[in-house]
Amino acid sequence: MSQPGGPAICLSRRRALGGAALAGVGVPLLAACGGDDDAPVEPGASAPPPGEPLVAVADVPVGGAYIDTEQRLVVTQPTAGEFKAFDGTCPHARCAVSQQAQRQVICTCHGSRFAIEDGAVLDGPAPEGLAEIAITVEGDQVVRA
Numbered sequence: 693m694s695q696p697g698g699p700a701i702c703l704s705r706r707r708a709l710g711g712a713a714l715a716g717v718g719v720p721l722l723a724a725c726g727g728d729d730d731a732p733v734e735p736g737a738s739a740p741p742p743g744e745p746l747v748a749v750a751d752v753p754v755g756g757a758y759i760d761t762e763q764r765l766v767v768t769q770p771t772a773g774e775f776k777a778f779d780g781t782c783p784h785a786r787c788a789v790s791q792q793a794q795r796q797v798i799c800t801c802h803g804s805r806f807a808i809e810d811g812a813v814l815d816g817p818a819p820e821g822l823a824e825i826a827i828t829v830e831g832d833q834v835v836r837a
């Protein structure tokens with residue numbers, strides 16, 4: 693089995709979504725990638741600690757995702773008022789997932805796609821889904837539980 697290792701263009705962005713520019717037309721293959729450290733990392737380790745707000749409810753699109761590549765955080769809203777959060781580190785080769793489209797979160801490093809409902813792999817090469825992070829909704833904020 694070969695490991696990934698092909699060069700990827702890494703880009704760190706504070707917010708990588710918005711629903712725009714997701715048609716794939718004219719969008720260069722850019723990805724937010726972590727360092728070279730292969731040490732295991734606790735899911736959500738880069739996200740704010742328990743009790744801290746992750747994102748405003750209003751910033752999470754219904755049927756889509758808020759993606760923060762710096763904090764490796766994905767917060768989705770599969771249906772109105774239902775929120776989920778996931779570690780934004782792709783299980784394949786640890787790139788940060790960075791795009792969304794058609795109810796999927798996408799890792800542009802090698803094309804893995806994950807369901808916004810549960811983080812499950814829809815298309816590899818990722819061997820498993822995104823790790824879920826426990827959250828609650830407090831007022832107008834999604835908060836890490």
Ligand code: FES
Binds near residue numbers: 696784785802804818
């Ligand atoms: S790191 Fe390879 S698909 Fe995400």
